[in-house]
Amino acid sequence: MREALVSLSAITRNVETLRAATGNVASMAIVKANGYGHGAVPAARAALAGGADWLGVADIDEALELRTAGIDAPLLAWLHDPHRDFSAAVAAKIDLGVSHLGELDRAAAASGNTFVQIKVDTGLGRHGADPREWAEIFDAAAAHQKAGRLIVRGLWSHLANASAASDAAQVEQFALALNAARAAGLSPEITHLAATAGALRVPAARFGLVRLGVGIYGLSPFDDEDSAGLGLIPAMELRATIVATKRVAAGTGVSYGHDYRAERETTLALVPIGYADGLPRQASGTGKVSIAGENFPVVGRIAMDQIVIDIGDAPVEAGAVAILFGDPANGVPAATDWANAADTINYDIVTGIGPRVQRRYRS
Numbered sequence: 498m499r500e501a502l503v504s505l506s507a508i509t510r511n512v513e514t515l516r517a518a519t520g521n522v523a524s525m526a527i528v529k530a531n532g533y534g535h536g537a538v539p540a541a542r543a544a545l546a547g548g549a550d551w552l553g554v555a556d557i558d559e560a561l562e563l564r565t566a567g568i569d570a571p572l573l574a575w576l577h578d579p580h581r582d583f584s585a586a587v588a589a590k591i592d593l594g595v596s597h598l599g600e601l602d603r604a605a606a607a608s609g610n611t612f613v614q615i616k617v618d619t620g621l622g623r624h625g626a627d628p629r630e631w632a633e634i635f636d637a638a639a640a641h642q643k644a645g646r647l648i649v650r651g652l653w654s655h656l657a658n659a660s661a662a663s664d665a666a667q668v669e670q671f672a673l674a675l676n677a678a679r680a681a682g683l684s685p686e687i688t689h690l691a692a693t694a695g696a697l698r699v700p701a702a703r704f705g706l707v708r709l710g711v712g713i714y715g716l717s718p719f720d721d722e723d724s725a726g727l728g729l730i731p732a733m734e735l736r737a738t739i740v741a742t743k744r745v746a747a748g749t750g751v752s753y754g755h756d757y758r759a760e761r762e763t764t765l766a767l768v769p770i771g772y773a774d775g776l777p778r779q780a781s782g783t784g785k786v787s788i789a790g791e792n793f794p795v796v797g798r799i800a801m802d803q804i805v806i807d808i809g810d811a812p813v814e815a816g817a818v819a820i821l822f823g824d825p826a827n828g829v830p831a832a833t834d835w836a837n838a839a840d841t842i843n844y845d846i847v848t849g850i851g852p853r854v855q856r857r858y859r860s
């Protein structure tokens with residue numbers, strides 16, 4: 498057994514908690530990248546049950562997957578191949594995030610009731626119309642709207658989270674973009690800038706809606722505050738059944754390269770999950786795993802399909818369940834612990850859990 502056990506009620510509760518913490522402003526649950534590894538469709542349903550008003554994904558194909566599953570909630574997709582035909586998305590009532598004039602014109606060319614949300618770059622330096630392009634894209638959007646080719650439903654941007662000063666500057670830029678859009682004759686009913694971090698710590702960035710990603714999965718976007726501090730419950734528990742144990746003598750080398758040698762006679766437990774399943778290889782020798790209520794170190798190099806745990810003299814046998822990470826309130830390692838061990842972020846850990854790991858759901 499190699500599974501990610503996902504608590505859907507945790508996702509629902511996290512949305513409720515985040516909504517309350519953000520003054521019940523409208524929210525968009527971000528379920529891209531297979532719901533941050535949790536399963537897009539179940540995560541979307543759980544988030545909607547918690548009161549999310551919108552769903553957001555990067556790709557149109559991710560959005561269509563939700564529609565195919567019968568989810569008819571308002572839905573935004575914003576990252577498009579330059580040759581992507583928008584007709585299927587429009588037919589499926591998917592709002593199109595548009596970041597430049599070419600995308601806007603292609604959206605206008607799609608037949609049907611086309612809703613767009615114009616993305617502006619307010620300082621992230623990634624996607625979205627640059628301030629020098631605002632007048633042109635807003636004027637073009639107003640012309641398309643007047644001609645009945647599309648409706649501009651939203652205006653939005655994304656924070657860089659570089660510093661409090663940069664967040665404040667982006668809030669100001671966003672207000673300028675909104676003014677410019679209005680001056681061009683647009684009246685976007687939905688305005689959004691903040692993701693989880695901004696929604697919680699930059700009230701001025703909330704505007705009319707917040708986009709909630711990592712927080713709905715119970716993970717903290719902050720270095721200085723953990724899930725529990727935010728009142729969030731990590732939704733994913735990564736588990737695997739120990740396939741073998743082995744008593745070894747002091748000095749025994751473990752795994753490729755023998756980076757680790759047993760300091761004394763000990764028992765090694767083999768857990769069938771490795772870097773092909775998303776465990777970061779960089780956490781070799783530093784990650785921890787919970788077995789029978791105790792945390793033990795991963796020793797030696799993390800391999801493609803398996804890791805070795807030094808369980809000392811613990812009376813653990815094959816068939817016992819090893820918990821790689823879950824809710825630290827239960828005494829198990831957190832996804833964030835693995836992120837720290839691998840010098841990355843918790844987002845990277847949960848989104849990286851591979852397809853060989855079966856997703857199982859509990860309420």
Ligand SMILES: Cc1ncc(COP(=O)(O)O)c(C=O)c1O
Binds near residue numbers: 691694711712
């Ligand atoms: C445009 C956009 N909005 C919102 C989010 C959600 O961010 P978070 O998971 O930090 O809440 C992301 C995630 O990367 C994003 O790319």
